[in-house]
Amino acid sequence: xxxxxxxxxxxxxxxxxxxxxxxxxxxxxxxxxxxxxxxxxxxxxxxxxxxxxxxxxxxxxxxxxxxxxxxxxxxxxxxxxxxxxxxxxxxxxxxxxxxxxxxxxxxxxxxxxxxxxxxxxxxxxxxxxxxxxxxxxxxxxxxxxxxxxxxxxxxxxxxxxxxxxxxxxxxxxxxxxxxxxxxxxxxxxxxxxxxxxxxxxxxxxxxxxxxxxxxxxxxxxxxxxxxxxxxxxxxxxxxxxxxxxx
Amino acid sequence: xxxxxxxxxxxxxxxxxxxxxxxxxxxxxxxxxxxxxxxxxxxxxxxxxxxxxxxxxxxxxxxxxxxxxxxxxxxxxxxxxxxxxxxxxxxxxxxxxxxxxxxxxxxxxxxxxxxxxxxxxxxxxxxxxxxxxxxxxxxxxxxxxxxxxxxxxxxxxxxxxxxxxxxxxxxxxxxxxxxxxxxxxxxxxxxxxxxxxxxxxxxxxxxxxxxxxxxxxxxxxxxxxxxxxxxxxxxxxxxxxxxxxxxxxxxxxxxxxxxxxxxxxxxxxxxxxxxxxxxxxxxxxxxxxxxxxxxxxxxxxxxxxxxxxxxxxxxxxxxxxxxxxxxxxxxxxxxxxxxxxxxxxxxxxxxxxxxxxxxxxxxxxxxxxxxxxxxxxxxxxxxxxxxxxxxxxxxxxxxxxxxxxxxxxxxxxxxxxxxxxxxxxxxxxxxxxxxxxxxxxxxxxxxxxxxxxxxxxxxxxxxxxxxxxxxxxxxxxxxxxxxxxxxxxxxxxxxxxxxxxxxxxxx
Numbered sequence: 001x002x003x004x005x006x007x008x009x010x011x012x013x014x015x016x017x018x019x020x021x022x023x024x025x026x027x028x029x030x031x032x033x034x035x036x037x038x039x040x041x042x043x044x045x046x047x048x049x050x051x052x053x054x055x056x057x058x059x060x061x062x063x064x065x066x067x068x069x070x071x072x073x074x075x076x077x078x079x080x081x082x083x084x085x086x087x088x089x090x091x092x093x094x095x096x097x098x099x100x101x102x103x104x105x106x107x108x109x110x111x112x113x114x115x116x117x118x119x120x121x122x123x124x125x126x127x128x129x130x131x132x133x134x135x136x137x138x139x140x141x142x143x144x145x146x147x148x149x150x151x152x153x154x155x156x157x158x159x160x161x162x163x164x165x166x167x168x169x170x171x172x173x174x175x176x177x178x179x180x181x182x183x184x185x186x187x188x189x190x191x192x193x194x195x196x197x198x199x200x201x202x203x204x205x206x207x208x209x210x211x212x213x214x215x216x217x218x219x220x221x222x223x224x225x226x227x228x229x230x231x232x233x234x235x236x237x238x239x240x241x242x243x244x245x246x
Numbered sequence: 247x248x249x250x251x252x253x254x255x256x257x258x259x260x261x262x263x264x265x266x267x268x269x270x271x272x273x274x275x276x277x278x279x280x281x282x283x284x285x286x287x288x289x290x291x292x293x294x295x296x297x298x299x300x301x302x303x304x305x306x307x308x309x310x311x312x313x314x315x316x317x318x319x320x321x322x323x324x325x326x327x328x329x330x331x332x333x334x335x336x337x338x339x340x341x342x343x344x345x346x347x348x349x350x351x352x353x354x355x356x357x358x359x360x361x362x363x364x365x366x367x368x369x370x371x372x373x374x375x376x377x378x379x380x381x382x383x384x385x386x387x388x389x390x391x392x393x394x395x396x397x398x399x400x401x402x403x404x405x406x407x408x409x410x411x412x413x414x415x416x417x418x419x420x421x422x423x424x425x426x427x428x429x430x431x432x433x434x435x436x437x438x439x440x441x442x443x444x445x446x447x448x449x450x451x452x453x454x455x456x457x458x459x460x461x462x463x464x465x466x467x468x469x470x471x472x473x474x475x476x477x478x479x480x481x482x483x484x485x486x487x488x489x490x491x492x493x494x495x496x497x498x499x500x501x502x503x504x505x506x507x508x509x510x511x512x513x514x515x516x517x518x519x520x521x522x523x524x525x526x527x528x529x530x531x532x533x534x535x536x537x538x539x540x541x542x543x544x545x546x547x548x549x550x551x552x553x554x555x556x557x558x559x560x561x562x563x564x565x566x567x568x569x570x571x572x573x574x575x576x577x578x579x580x581x582x583x584x585x586x587x588x589x590x591x592x593x594x595x596x597x598x599x600x601x602x603x604x605x606x607x608x609x610x611x612x613x614x615x616x617x618x619x620x621x622x623x624x625x626x627x628x629x630x631x632x633x634x635x636x637x638x639x640x641x642x643x644x645x646x647x648x649x650x651x652x653x654x655x656x657x658x659x660x661x662x663x664x665x666x667x668x669x670x671x672x673x674x675x676x677x678x679x680x681x682x683x684x685x686x687x688x689x690x691x692x693x694x695x696x697x698x699x700x701x702x703x704x705x706x707x708x709x710x711x712x713x714x715x716x717x718x719x720x721x722x723x724x725x726x727x728x729x730x731x732x733x734x735x736x737x738x739x740x741x742x743x744x745x746x747x748x749x750x751x752x753x
Contacts, residue, residue, distance in 0.1 A: 049372050049373055049374035050374065050401075051372060051374075071401075072400055072401060073399075073400055073401030073402070074375075074399035074400040074401060074402065076367075076374065076375040081400060219373065
């Protein structure tokens with residue numbers, strides 16, 4: 001089982017759209033996939049029309065795998081299940097702070113899914129916190145959407161430094177350009193410079209697209225309502241590239 | 247992981263698809279996909295070996311065969327549309343399973359199924375799919391049968407329960423293990439019913455010997471007759487083999503239990519059955535040679551291949567002629583009249599001409615089995631490494647009769663102990679049979695030696711020499727198999743199961 005986290009400490013970069021579409025394509029390609037929505041806003045759960053539990057259960061989240069299992073819900077798509085977020089997930093950091101060996105907690109609970117799923121995708125909240133560090137340890141690939149702008153570049157640099165300083169394996173970090181507007185020279189220049197500096201960027205870029213924004217209206221991955229659009233091809237290509245990462 | 251309910255119901259005859267959807271639409275939004283129609287053709291051998299082993303071999307188009315187990319399709323393989331034997335399939339799980347399960351049998355088209363499948367989803371008020379379903383219309387039999395399957399989705403089981411409640415008034419029956427096998431079962435096809443043994447006979451311990459033997463004889467005759475069409479059509483070599491086995495068993499039955507039948511019946515039927523068996527001897531010998539072709543080819547060095555090919559050219563030609571001869575005979579009025587007269591004789595009411603005829607069949611049989619065992623025990627004491635092949639052959643025939651006798655009346659005997667005894671008999675029969683086969687093959691091959699055909703005769707000499715060597719090697723196994731079988735334990739077991747006497751075995 002692989003764990004892929006869609007992560008950035010910056011908000012609004014396309015983490016949720018990436019999680020949802022990647023999970024969709026992974027499942028469609030035959031991988032038994034579980035999407036875990038760790039962001040208390042619950043956007044990816046919403047995109048899959050999965051309602052969160054009515055009960056607060058964040059406290060039990062890191063206790064045991066069995067607690068997570070009861071919250072799994074089938075999506076509308078074959079091979080794809082979802083654990084929806086709950087508003088109480090906003091307390092994850094304070095909860096983790098109270099645990100011993102907190103960094104390994106997430107990794108330990110996810111291990112239980114090994115027999116049932118080929119892939120777990122984590123849709124992460126924008127922060128750098130105890131939860132983030134758990135995610136860094138639990139995931140095999142940290143997929144980082146980067147908008148080719150100065151601020152995003154700075155955030156990405158901060159992440160690389162954080163990994164270096166805290167001795168996390170930097171090779172887990174797999175960035176790609178997101179919400180790209182090729183008509184903007186700033187985007188083009190930033191992409192050129194960052195690609196030259198960091199040789200780890202994926203080839204696939206996700207365009208800025210109103211079709212991605214429309215996911216909220218359709219409550220579905222892009223392929224369901226915009227099959228022939230560029231954004232859809234981009235996500236499919238992104239999955240193909242990510243699935244080949246060793 | 248908890249398994250989620252998937253329930254299938256057969257729908258009442260009057261229920262239409264619209265009734266299903268109208269019922270469900272009261273609480274769910276329904277999304278219906280276009281119906282998909284397909285025609286599936288199913289293949290099996292004459293004995294339905296695949297079916298008995300819970301496999302289905304099916305093809306939806308001419309070139310692709312799918313092997314389906316209970317868990318679903320386990321392999322798909324391309325093969326010529328007219329492929330009939332396992333060796334005509336390319337290396338695959340399909341080929342391996344066919345080899346294991348049907349052996350020399352040909353696969354035959356045994357059933358076809360026309361399906362119309364309509365998938366649908368039920369959405370809740372959030373527009374989320376909460377139940378998935380399928381309507382299946384099977385048009386295999388005289389009239390279509392409709393089924394509805396509802397599959398629960400993880401986290402949404404309560405909707406599944408509710409949908410099932412809504413459908414309840416439209417349901418005829420709940421179906422266990424719904425699938426292609428179940429759809430075929432619903433057609434009640436004769437082809438999948440057991441053709442083996444005398445399972446239709448209801449023998450009882452108290453039954454009198456003559457009527458019991460008459461019923462078994464009729465069943466044997468029927469079994470032999472079932473294979474005639476396959477012999478005439480030359481579907482596979484097993485049809486002739488099984489035809490002969492059943493005729494042989496029938497001849498053994500009336501010979502072994504002759505004291506339970508009227509003398510006139512024996513005198514009338516014995517020559518008739520002997521004639522029938524005799525008519526097929528040559529064809530069976532040729533079949534055995536053809537089946538051994540590959541094994542013979544591997545025995546000989548490559549430079550003997552042209553001689554072997556000549557031999558097989560001749561054998562194939564002879565087989566074709568002989569097959570036509572046998573087919574003509576089995577289609578003839580003579581043969582049909584002979585079989586009809588045999589059946590008529592066996593069907594007559596019992597006359598209880600002999601004292602044994604009215605005794606309990608179980609007692610008669612047990613006594614005969616025990617007597618035969620002790621006869622064999624005495625025979626084997628005279629067998630040594632110097633004994634001629636005839637003595638081994640005679641013992642082999644006795645084993646055959648002993649096994650037939652047990653198997654005819656297996657329902658009247660203690661099952662567990664009999665299974666063990668028959669297992670031991672089969673073991674020794676295999677060894678004795680292999681030994682005998684080498685001798686028979688050498689004899690047949692010798693008949694083909696022709697000085698005018700040097701190439702062919704060289705190959706024949708090579709084969710005969712190898713088979714002779716193999717026969718010599720087998721001889722020591724024969725002797726140890728005899729010693730292993732006739733132990734004190736075995737004698738005690740026979741005494742215990744079939745009588746009360748205690749005698750010493752070899753051991």
